[in-house]
Amino acid sequence: MAEQRERWASRPAFIMAAVGSAIGLGNVWRFPGTAFNNGGGAFFIPYFIALMTAGIPLLIVEYGLGSRFQGSAPRAYRKLGAKYEWIGWWAVLVGLVISFYYCVILAWSWVYLWGSIKAMFGGALPWVEKTADPYFKEDILRVTSEPWEFGEFVWPTVIGLALTWIAIYFSIAKGVLRVGKIVMITVPLPLLILAALVVRGITLDGAADGLAYYLAPDWAKLAEPKTWLAAYGQVFFSLSVGWGILIAYASYMSRKTDVTNNALITSFANCGFSFMAGFAVFSTVGYLGVATSTPVGDIKATSFSLAFATYPTAIENMPGGATMQAVIAVGFFLMLLTLGVDSAFSIVEAVSTSMYDKFRMKRETLVKMLCFGGFIMGLIFCFGSGLYWLDITDHFMNDYGLGLIALVQAVLIGWLIPRDEFKRIMDNIN
Numbered sequence: 038m039a040e041q042r043e044r045w046a047s048r049p050a051f052i053m054a055a056v057g058s059a060i061g062l063g064n065v066w067r068f069p070g071t072a073f074n075n076g077g078g079a080f081f082i083p084y085f086i087a088l089m090t091a092g093i094p095l096l097i098v099e100y101g102l103g104s105r106f107q108g109s110a111p112r113a114y115r116k117l118g119a120k121y122e123w124i125g126w127w128a129v130l131v132g133l134v135i136s137f138y139y140c141v142i143l144a145w146s147w148v149y150l151w152g153s154i155k156a157m158f159g160g161a162l163p164w165v166e167k168t169a170d171p172y173f174k175e176d177i178l179r180v181t182s183e184p185w186e187f188g189e190f191v192w193p194t195v196i197g198l199a200l201t202w203i204a205i206y207f208s209i210a211k212g213v214l215r216v217g218k219i220v221m222i223t224v225p226l227p228l229l230i231l232a233a234l235v236v237r238g239i240t241l242d243g244a245a246d247g248l249a250y251y252l253a254p255d256w257a258k259l260a261e262p263k264t265w266l267a268a269y270g271q272v273f274f275s276l277s278v279g280w281g282i283l284i285a286y287a288s289y290m291s292r293k294t295d296v297t298n299n300a301l302i303t304s305f306a307n308c309g310f311s312f313m314a315g316f317a318v319f320s321t322v323g324y325l326g327v328a329t330s331t332p333v334g335d336i337k338a339t340s341f342s343l344a345f346a347t348y349p350t351a352i353e354n355m356p357g358g359a360t361m362q363a364v365i366a367v368g369f370f371l372m373l374l375t376l377g378v379d380s381a382f383s384i385v386e387a388v389s390t391s392m393y394d395k396f397r398m399k400r401e402t403l404v405k406m407l408c409f410g411g412f413i414m415g416l417i418f419c420f421g422s423g424l425y426w427l428d429i430t431d432h433f434m435n436d437y438g439l440g441l442i443a444l445v446q447a448v449l450i451g452w453l454i455p456r457d458e459f460k461r462i463m464d465n466i467n
C-alpha cells in the first residue's frame with residue numbers, strides 16, 4: 038500500500054507558506070523599480086490585467102493540479118500523459134537555477150546585517166565612510182571590470198551563502214509541518230518591519246515628492262509592448278507561478294480544499310505587500326532627494342542598488358542619531374532576509390518533492406544534497422565578477438526560462454484537459 042502523503046498542519050499553514058514563497062526580494066527590489074520604469078501609476082493597469090488574466094488563473098491551475106494529483110509538477114504532468122513529465126522537470130529546474138543566485142543576494146544581506154548589528158553597539162554603519170554605492174561595489178562585491186575577469190573570491194559573501202543554505206536546510210529537511218511553523222515567523226515579521234519603514238518613510242521631509250514620482254502616471258508607456266511584458270514577467274516572478282512550487286505545496290493539501298479562494302488570498306496578500314513596499318522605498322527616495330539636494334529623478338531606485346546603496350544612504354541621513362539609524366538598518370536587512378528565505382526554500386522544496394515523488398529517496402538526504410549542491414553552484418557568484426553573472430543568469434532565466442514555461446503550461450493544460458474535467462478538478466469535485 039502506498040504510504041500516506043505528508044500533510045500541512047492546517048489550511049492557514051499552507052496559505053502562509055504560499056504567501057511566504059510569493060512575497061520575497063522581488064516585492065522590494067523588483068516591483069517598485071519595475072513600476073517606476075514602466076509608467077509609474079499607469080503601470081498598475083497592465084499589472085492588474087496580467088494578474089487577472091494570467092497570474093491568478095495559473096495559480097488556480099497549479100493549486101488544482103497539486104491537490105488533485107497529490108504530487109509535484111513532474112508527477113502531476115505525468116498523470117496527464119507520460120510524455121509531458123519533462124515539462125514539470127523543466128519548471129522545477131529553472132526554479133532551482135534561480136535559487137542559486139537568489140541565495141547570493143541573501144548572502145549580501147547577511148553581510149550588511151552583520152555590519153548594522155555591530156553599529157548598533159557603537160561605531161558607524163559600515164558604508165558611511167566611503168558612501169554606500171562605492172561600499173557596495175568595492176567592499177561587498179569587489180566587482181571586476183568584466184564577466185571573464187573573475188577577481189577575488191569574496192569570503193564574507195561565501196559565509197553569508199553558507200548561512201542561507203543552512204537556514205534553508207533546517208526549514209525544509211523535516212517536512213512541511215516544520216515549514217508551516219517557520220512561515221508563521223518569516224511571513225508576519227517582514228510585514229511588521231515594512232509597516233514600520235512605511236511610517237518612517239512617509240513622515241520624512243520630501244516623502245510626498247518621492248511618492249508623486251513613483252505614482253505619476255505616464256500613460257504613453259501603456260502603448261509599448263515592453264510595459265506589458267514587464268507586467269506579465271513581474272506577476273509570474275512575484276506569485277512564484279510557473280516553477281512547480283505551488284504544485285508541490287498544494288500536493289500536501291487534501292484533495293478537498295478551496296483552490297480558488299486559496300489563490301485569491303495568496304495573490305492579494307502578495308500584491309498588497311508589493312504596493313506597500315513601493316511606499317516605503319519611494320517616500321525614502323524622496324527624502325534622500327531633499328537631504329542631499331538631488332532631484333528625485335536622478336536617484337538610482339532600481340534593482341540591487343536600491344536595496345544595497347540607495348536605501349542604506351537614506352538610512353545614514355535619517356534623523357534620530359546613530360543608534361536609531363543602526364536599528365533601522367538592522368530592521369531593513371532582517372526584513373530582506375526573512376522575506377527571501379521562505380521564497381528560497383520554496384524552490385528547493387519543489388525540487389525535493391519532485392525528486393521524492395520520482396525516486397522515493399529519504400527526504401532529508403535529498404534536501405541535504407540539494408542544499409550542498411546549491412551552495413556550490415552559488416560560489417560562481419561569489420567572485421568579483423559575480424554581479425555580471427548574476428545579471429546574465431537572471432535575464433536569461435526570466436526572459437526565456439520562466440515566460441516560456443508558463444506559456445507552455447497554460448497551452449498544454451488548456452489542450453489536454455477537457456473543459457468539464459478541468460472545472461471538476463479546479464472546483465475539487467471528485
Ligand code: PHE
Pocket residue numbers: 058059060061062063064132135274275276277280282380381383384
Ligand atoms: N516570488 C519571489 C519574490 O518575489 C521570488 C521567487 C521566484 C520565489 C521564484 C520562488 C520562485 O521574490
